[in-house]
Structures are given as structure tokens and as C-alpha cells.
Amino acid sequence: MLMDLLKGLVDDKVLRVLKVFLLEPDQFFHINKVSQDSEVPLATTFRIINSLVNNNMLKIEKIGKFKLYRLADNKKIKQLRKII
Numbered sequence: 731m732l733m734d735l736l737k738g739l740v741d742d743k744v745l746r747v748l749k750v751f752l753l754e755p756d757q758f759f760h761i762n763k764v765s766q767d768s769e770v771p772l773a774t775t776f777r778i779i780n781s782l783v784n785n786n787m788l789k790i791e792k793i794g795k796f797k798l799y800r801l802a803d804n805k806k807i808k809q810l811r812k813i814i
Contacts, residue, residue: 743770747778751788751801752811758791758798 746768750759759767765775779799782788787806791798801807 743768743774744778744781746770747775748782748787748810751799755801755803755807755811758800760796760798764799 747764747770750764750767751757761775761779762772764770764779765772768775770778779788783790783799785806786804787802787810788799789802791800
């Protein structure tokens with residue numbers, strides 16, 4: 731029921747991208763994997779991930795030229811996990 735409420739307030743694509751990270755909070759993801767798992771187009775996934783990074787909800791790990799993303803471990807995420 732709470733997810734239905736969030737769907738009305740938050741874009742469905744943002745929720746699908748977030749769900750990928752919330753299901754495996756300790757996992758690092760490449761943007762292509764997030765796009766594939768969430769079934770959100772790559773360009774849209776890129777925009778969403780950048781927004782989540784800017785809001786300190788995701789962390790970036792750079793390995794060479796690759797960027798990997800991981801769920802941040804902060805108060806915002808802990809509250810979000812309680813809600814969802």
C-alpha cells in the first residue's frame with residue numbers, strides 16, 4: 731500500500747532504479763546493469779542516478795574509466811528503507 735502511495739508521488743522510473751539498489755544495498759552496480767534490471771532506458775537511468783548522487787543517496791566508486799554506484803549509508807537511506 732505504501733508503494734502505491736509513493737508511485738503517486740514519485741516517478742515510477744525513479745522507484746524502479748531505487749529498487750535495484752535497495753534490493754542489494756551492499757552491491758556495486760554499473761549504469762548498464764541498473765538500466766537493464768530496472769527496465770529504464772539508459773539515458774533516463776543516467777539522469778536519475780546523477781540526481782540520486784547529487785542528493786547523497788548513491789555513492790560513486792571510480793575504477794579506471796568505469797563508474798560503479800552503490801547505495802549510500804546515511805540517514806536519508808535509512809529512513810527510506812523504513813518507509814519502503
